[in-house]
Amino acid sequence: MDLSLVERENTLLGQDFLTWLWYKTDNDNVLFQLEDKRTFSLQMEQKVSVQGGEGETKSTATVSSPGGELDEAKAGLLTGKKVNKAQLLFTMDQDDWLLTVNAADFGLSGLKTPKVATKDEDGDDPDSKFLEKMFLVERCLEMFDIVFNEFLRLRMSRDWNEEAAKVKLWIGGQ
Numbered sequence: 357m358d359l360s361l362v363e364r365e366n367t368l369l370g371q372d373f374l375t376w377l378w379y380k381t382d383n384d385n386v387l388f389q390l391e392d393k394r395t396f397s398l399q400m401e402q403k404v405s406v407q408g409g410e411g412e413t414k415s416t417a418t419v420s421s422p423g424g425e426l427d428e429a430k431a432g433l434l435t436g437k438k439v440n441k442a443q444l445l446f447t448m449d450q451d452d453w454l455l456t457v458n459a460a461d462f463g464l465s466g467l468k469t470p471k472v473a474t475k476d477e478d479g480d481d482p483d484s485k486f487l488e489k490m491f492l493v494e495r496c497l498e499m500f501d502i503v504f505n506e507f508l509r510l511r512m513s514r515d516w517n518e519e520a521a522k523v524k525l526w527i528g529g530q
Contacts, residue, residue, distance in 0.1 A: 370459030371407075371438035373507050378404070378439055379523045388502050396448035396499050403456070404429040408437035416440070433527045446499045453496040464500070469493060 378400045380386055387395040405418040406429050417437065419429040429439075439459060443466075446453040451470035458465070469492035472485050481487075510519055 367440075367460045369511075370457075370462055371440055372511065373504065374439035374442045374457060374459050375433070376507055376510075376519070376523055377444075377503070378442065379526045382526065388499065388506065390448075390498065390502065394448060396446055398499070398503060399445045399447075400426070401443040401445040401454060403441075403443040404439060405441040406432035406437035407440040408432070408435060430527075444500075446496060448495075448499070451492075453492070453499070455496065455500075457500075464497075467493065467496060469496060 377398070381399050385397055387397055389395050403418070403420045404426050405416060407414065407416045409415050415437070417428055417432045418441075419426050433439075441456060441458050443454065443456045446455075452468075453470065454466070454468040455464050456466045457463070469489065472488045472492070510516060
């Protein structure tokens with residue numbers, strides 16, 4: 357199998373995912389559900405990169421906006437670019453997880469979890485801070501998996517053409 361073909365297909369799937377996610381979260385406060393029925397929301401955050409073209413014609417626009425205005429990146433979507441990297445903010449209860457996703461390889465970076473308690477209430481377990489941090493990392497990965505699985509179910513269903521048309525309308529309405 358041609359490895360470059362697999363890499364291109366992965367990149368396209370990742371770009372579709374992140375572009376769809378931006379569309380999905382742009383106008384709505386979308387709630388997703390964990391297996392234990394608790395809900396969480398997801399937003400595109402202050403940094404988005406869009407990319408289009410191939411080889412020498414490949415161009416990338418990265419927008420970093422503390423106020424969350426991503427107009428330049430949205431304009432890139434109008435020219436046929438797709439999201440190739442995005443910062444995501446997961447929120448559940450009063451807790452936030454922030455991470456960056458790369459569309460090419462689904463690489464996750466810059467993960468910031470909710471703060472870990474600085475004092476061990478029992479005072480007995482020296483590993484409690486580490487274990488709590490690992491729990492928070494796992495929770496973020498669980499939330500990411502739920503969102504990605506929802507995208508995959510939609511992407512492989514008959515409803516994808518209708519959803520893709522909605523995404524195109526959203527891009528055109530920028």
